[in-house]
Amino acid sequence: MSTVNHCFYAISYTWKKSRSYLLLTLLIQVIVGFMPLASVWIIQTLINEIILFMTSSGDIQKVLWLFGLQMVIVILGYGLQFILQLSQQKATNLIGLHLKGELLQKAIRLPFITFEHPSFYNESQRVMNSHQHVLSMVRSIFTIVSALITVVSLLIYMIGIHWGLAVILFVFTLPVLGIELFFGGARYQLNRMLTANDRREMYVSDLVAQRDSLKEIRLYGIGNYLLQKWKGHYVKSADEKYKLLKRQVRWEMAGGLLMTFAYVCCGLFIVFLIFQKKLAAGTFVAVLQAVQNIQSGFQDLTREFSSLYETSLYVDEMRAFQKREEEIHDQTEGAASLRRIEHIQSITLENLSFTYPNMKTPAIEHIYFHINKGERIALVGDNGSGKTTLIKCLTGLYDPDQPNMQKVNGKSISTINKRTYHARMAVLFQDFMKYEFTVKENIGFGRIDDIDEDERMILAARQAGIEKRINQMEETYDAQLGRFFEEGHELSGGQWQKLAMARTFFRESDFIILDEPTSALDPMSEISLIRKLFDQTQDQGVLFITHRMGAARLADRIIVMKDGAFVEEGSHDELMALRGEYKRLYEAQSQLFQQKEMV
Ligand SMILES: Nc1ncnc2c1ncn2[C@@H]1O[C@H](COP(=O)(O)OP(=O)(O)OP(=O)(O)O)[C@@H](O)[C@H]1O
Ligand SMILES: [Mg+2]
Structure with missing residues (x-):
């Protein structure tokens, strides 16, 4: 699916989940987009007025008024940034809640055999945080809207002065867009390639950090061996990313040189126009500022287009994940005929x-x-x-x-x-679960709808031979188990197994x-x-x-x-x-x- 398609998806998803954020952001970004033009116009008028004032035919009130206006624009810019930050956070929370929830739901419904493929783990690791990419797409789209307004409005302003200025800017800035897009794609491909390595790195670092594995690691003295293994994975990932960054920086430097060249050419062209007495001094300063604004607008555009392309590759994977075939369950159409x-x-x-x-x-x-x-x-x-x-x-x-x-x-x-x-059916697996929750949850998961049926729970615990141990704990059935959380009670291996048995007994x-x-x-x-x-x-x-x-x-x-x-x-x-x-x-x-x- 194309980037454009994913953009529509991201916007329509945000629209469904957080309409007010979407509208507020759009409004703010449109205002922000026009601000550089307003600023350029004020500078131009201000300088021309000051020059007039110095030649004693100007109006001081008008100068002060323009200063005030400039200040208002600066303060407005700050204020809008604050509002934008807050509303973006709100949207992040909302979309995280819904989209991550949907992805987890999906994982629960996938056929169990899916989890036998290591490649699926690589995919699911990337996908589980994709809600951030959806939001980042929306942000990029809005920044693009804003930057486009800035660039187009200022280009129109420049064409009004001389069309040659717009041509110079356009020709020299376009290659930068190509460079950014290329590296956006390359970064995604690299991350994709490194997921398996990163998962290995995470696995080893988790081993060293977890109580259950640490005891064996200590006694066998394999800590250093694992550390070396972890280093290998870490260095491989870091090296690859650095290599790409080095290439990217080189190309971006070339792009930067092109932009500077465009700036100098525009400057020289304006000086030429001033010599020909076609421009006032105020316009000269304003045009230079406009060139800078257009160039930073172009930089925003290239950066955001590249990020849009990169994130759309993640969103593509996420949408493919969402479309994975599910095990037939009650909510699906197929279930009705079963x-x-x-x-x-x-x-x-x-x-x-x-x-x-x-x-x-x-x-x-x-x-x-x-x-x-x-x-x-x-x-x-x-x-x-x-x-x-x-x-x-x-x-x-x-x-x-x-x-x-x-x-x-x-x-x-x-x-x-x-x-x-x-x-x-009630099933107790060889590698049964030790839920680090309460005793009540550990048994009640056997039939979650009946989790509050205390008498049946006590009976199940008795049948499994774990009742005595439960009563030894002050909070009995509300006792937190395991060592992962505060105030957890640890059970012996056999006691955990009896608890899992109680879970199967609790199930009707x-x-x-x-x-x-x-x-x-x-x-x-x-x-x-x-x-x-x-x-x-x-x-x-x-x-x-x-x-x-x-x-x-x-x-x-x-x-x-x-x-x-x-x-x-x-x-x-x-x-x-x-x-x-x-x-x-x-x-x-x-x-x-x-x-x-x-x-
Ligand atoms: N997820 C898996 N992917 C591929 N092969 C597997 C997987 N799980 C088990 N096997 C293989 O299938 C065969 C049967 O394994 P299974 O776990 O059913 O044995 P088991 O009889 O339960 O053994 P045990 O008494 O050790 O529990 C073994 O050769 C094992 O290596
Ligand atoms: Mg077995």
Whole structure:
């Protein structure tokens, strides 16, 4: 899309969100645009009057009156600048609120798979601050309007004196516009190229600055190594920007020389006109001032055109981001035709395969799976065998390689409104979230509409075995967690995990899916939690992933995964009788215990 198109977008967006700012700014910029002409006219008249006064035929009152007028213009200029600053700040706040809000909303609605692409992170980093670019476009457009008024009005004034002056100015100043435009584009391209490097730099500096990573960095003594790494990225970015600036400065110097040359030529031309007695002395001074004003107007124009071009490239990316396809949700038209489900009765996978973006081989392949409400299934397997990936597909976060490989209640998932599907399932991920908010929020996020249902929350905390720890804190459920904010209470790894479990319990669901829910728990907590889970979820479906065979044993059915495929399936006894992969895993763990006992 063209810069002009983006200009219309920026103006119409600001018009919608902050009409008064737009009109006020336009008015001020138009007045400011005419001020140099007024000033030039006053100077010219003033000097001519003073000369007349010195030759004793002038009028002192008129001289004083012109002085006063000049002062009024200067004060008016200051006043308008102040108003402009305030109204611009107001507009920045408003547009930031709306546009950044829209961009964040968009990020929430994008398909989850989008976040698997590193290039998307580069893009989203640039895009998240684009609201500033929209406003900067509006500012540039208004400054251009103002500068155009100044330049055109003064050029008309100059043509009135002699057309040759306008020609000189025009010819010598035009190349400067080209230079500025070129470097505006080059700056954008460079920033684009450096985003990946800048993200690396940010990542490393965040590592060093964060508590969680810092403890390992200290103990392993890798601080200096990371510092060097950070330096490398920083220097690369700084060097590239400096190189471009050096080139830009050289060209701008050449442009400056051209402008000075134009100024000198105009000056000489006026002297020539004075010698020919075609100009009064006052006009000479006024014309020189006009030349200066036109040149600074031209500089404003070139700078703003270049910035307009540069920011429009950012706005282009932002608008493309806004147009990215969203996951179908309730507000979209497509959602109306999708089936809403009240309850999940069963989930089926038929020959499901899934390949991550940029990967050659599928992470899971030819999966056939069926789970009914009320069934409890354990999923076991080596690291990297595809268990978590399976859950991501099952929950609909990732679409499988071929459509219609997944059914919910016997109907293809593509015909189902995913929000209603998600509303009936509770999922605890392996890398669950530790929200550094209050206990209440950490549990209540499980079903945000019911966050004030205290009794249910206490029950969920009890079921997850975290109630005692919560009551130890003075503010109990209102206690702030984590160390990121003031007065935060830190929990142990296992306690955080129990809190995340409480979140899944708090959610009213037909299916509970847990990815290693007990990985951070002590053995007593683990067995008691799984037992409680099964007791309290008689009519819910439970699918849980575990590396602990003792816990898997409690399930009705156990599935063993290896290299992205299901290799065995059955009850504990059936699988032991098979003498295959499950037996290998089970015995490996029990041998470990026996050895410990022998020791
Ligand atoms: N985001 C990703 N992009 C590309 N490949 C991935 C991604 N996540 C996982 N993989 C790969 O897919 C395979 C399956 O990973 P998955 O996380 O499903 O394993 P898992 O069985 O859950 O392992 P673990 O027991 O360690 O949690 C692995 O080979 C892994 O390297
Ligand atoms: Mg996993």
